[in-house]
Amino acid sequence: MTWTDVGALSDIPLRGARTVKTASGCVAIFRTGEEELFATSAICAHKRGPLAEGMVHGRKVTCPLHSWTYSLETGEAQGADKGSIATYPVKYEEGRVLLKLGALAEQAAA
């Protein structure tokens, strides 16, 4: 299991997100604090909305299409909506954003 350098922290806006394309699907990396990151599937479980375009508030994101809101920590939809998105290990080290690719492939295979 290796961590892959996917870019600089400063390339992800504070309270924003960027996507990373992988062989197992598109991943959204959210920056909820100066040095706080989360990674999830970039696709909303409701109608496939692009979650990286959603508004990031607290440790949550709201899908731009129909306002489904997910916890970035658990991947669970909040409130009355039922559904979830995959979450992935991501970390920040010395200005770089590191994503664990192995975890992706495992979940894709499962």
Place this chain on the structure above:
Amino acid sequence: MQKLVVIGAGMASGRVLEHLFEAEAPYEVTLFNAEPRGNYNRIMLSPVLSGEKSFAEIVTHGDAWYDEHAVTCRFGEKVTAIDRARKVVVGENGAVPYDKLLIATGSAPFIIPLPGHDLPGVVAYRDLEDTNAMIEASAKPGSRAVVIGGGLLGLEAAAGLRLRGMDVTVLHLMGHLMERQLDEAAGYLLKQDLEKRGIDVMLNASTKAIEGDGKVERVVLEDGTVLEADIVCMAVGIRPAGQIGADAGLECGKAIKVDAHMRTSDPDIFAVGECVEFDGNLFGLVAPLYDQARVVAKTLRGEDDVFTMRELSTKLKVTGCDLFSAGDFAQGEGREDIVFRDPARGIYKRLVIEDDRLVGAVLYGDTADGNWFFGLIKDETCIEEMRDTLIYGPAFQGGGAAGQDPLAAVAALPPEAEICGCNGICKNQIVDAIGAGANTLETLRAQTKASASCGTCTGLVEQLLAVTLGDSFETGGAKPVCGCTELTHEDVRRLIKARALRSQTAVWQELGWLTVNGCPSCRPAINFYLLAEWPLDYQDDAQSRFVNERNHANIQKDGTYSVMPRMWGGMTSADELLAIATAAKKYDAAVKVTGGQRIDLLGIEKDDLPAIWADLNAAGMVSGHAYSKGLRTVKTCVGTDWCRFGTQDSTGLGIKLEKKLWGSWTPHKVKMGVSGCPRNCAEATCKDVGVICVDSGYQIGVAGAAGMDLRETKRLVDVATEDEVIEWTTAFVQLYRENAKYLDRPYKWVDKVGLDWVKDVLSDPAERAALNERFEISQSVYRKDPWAERATEPEARKFQPLADLTMEPAE
């Protein structure tokens, strides 16, 4: 007696020697130090810098102490090598044999290799030499200091230099101060406090170069800002200084690796302090260093002890800035926040909870409960029972809890805060009137005129009644913005103005927001209110905008976008149409003619947006803002140019209006129309502003609608010239921008304030001129093409994925 050699006389080795000599120790000690002095309390350099203490007061071990314990001091002498085969330490003045060796070389300040970093006058903040250099620089009257780095050390340096009378500017790369220890809200309060003491703080400030002729004279930032400086203190971090260990072949990672007995890979060599790496951890705070020192001393004496990691807390040592942070408020599964803010007293508290345990705490303004929270974190106490009152501290446990007061923000307003903008009524006038017996909204309106005009401050006036009268007054129950606050949109707008709140962080803190950083309902509203109130000061926040306004295109149900270039007044040309057709083919777009007299290109991928914008820009076209809460279109008919019934140049007037108003942000979208005669082919009478041309001039109607509601415009005024149409229309739009609730179209706003009030305000020529002037100030920032700004690098890159790993093997 065995020979113990110690390299480095810092805080850690000083503590080791103290412990070692507590009992009879079978060691002859030789102590090397590169600095020409013995052990002193390095973390007390701040009071030395500020003049509150002298150096003599922070010396921990004087000559007498070394004599008493027969320590051979070799101060001012660098160690050049460790020869492990011969078991000797080689100093500049000769070698010393050892039986046991302790490396305590600490850390070195990290110096950013900027152009000019080696000029005289650039110092770190690490030792007495640095401190003395800063004190010396401050002796010159009117001297200026620039501190690079807004962390703990940098801020202490800044505060000390300020106390010495220097003009101080702190440059910090991140969006808030001390981002390792504080969250945004606490960072905001810290900045306020520092600014109150006369320290300038520049955030997101990237230094480009330090310049000067033979010595430091100025600092230049990436954005072109130039700061005069007599001294530059670089306090951006430290790096372990364990090179001597690495050179001797000891096992190293980021620093010299040690086991739990502080032993390196050589059993006769120990290391302690900031130069060690234990279990992947590096050290910078003093508490774990003291633990390590105890372990080293015991091990050297043959006693058993092990070093373990423990939770750390930070307190800032800048007099008057009361802040505390402990534990971990970074990412993790299933964490929740409890937030408390008291705007009146400048207090912010945030607790982070995970599995009914407190894992992190940030306190600002009132840190009295810091140690209690720290205890809960360290002991992993289950807080399930006291969760509801936890944030109020130990005093509330087992007793009744005070709920958060929704009126706190209003109670905190200073007496001179303007509540009613229409009539210029301040808080103290209203409170005085209430004290004199005006105990209902109606009597208060009659006596002071507060909220008697446009009425948008009604909520605030009611809250003042509630604050002043207590339970005997019941408010009308106006709807709050969202779950993050008890205040209404109108309240928030008034308070942003009255209290001069110029950032979202300021709004959240000063108005007592209940969440850390708002929600998708309030964030776009607050962002708009701030940019409308402070167009030159406030930086529009893309992350507080809905996707369409952030990406300057309309998102569609499949995640693609629609792109619609502006067609001024609905006019286009063969060349523009050719460019649009070429782009449509190139990007495989569906093409739709819209109701606003323009052409929409649908199905564009996000990655392609900058490229299609560049193509359309090249043909002279700009964004149509078909996605914005702002001016959309000005629909026109052909008017006197072609039509046999046209009375005026409706197309020309529409183009002029559109060129004047485009790019401006408004509470909701604004659509306009100009018809050349009362036959009204441009359907102007169902627009937000609709102009009907007649022989004698122009009829301006406002507050129409043709959406969920259907409304005919109401006549605002009849005027004789095009210039007057533009002046009145601009004034109306600016009045709407300054007063309406976010997401109210003009017709909803006019329903609330009444057309008579709008007419009253706008019929005053001085008021119209002032509104026009304020609109122009805002347009000096916003009247520009957002596509052109994003069609080229570095902005265009932000529309691409951060990385494409589809070709990477996934193991």
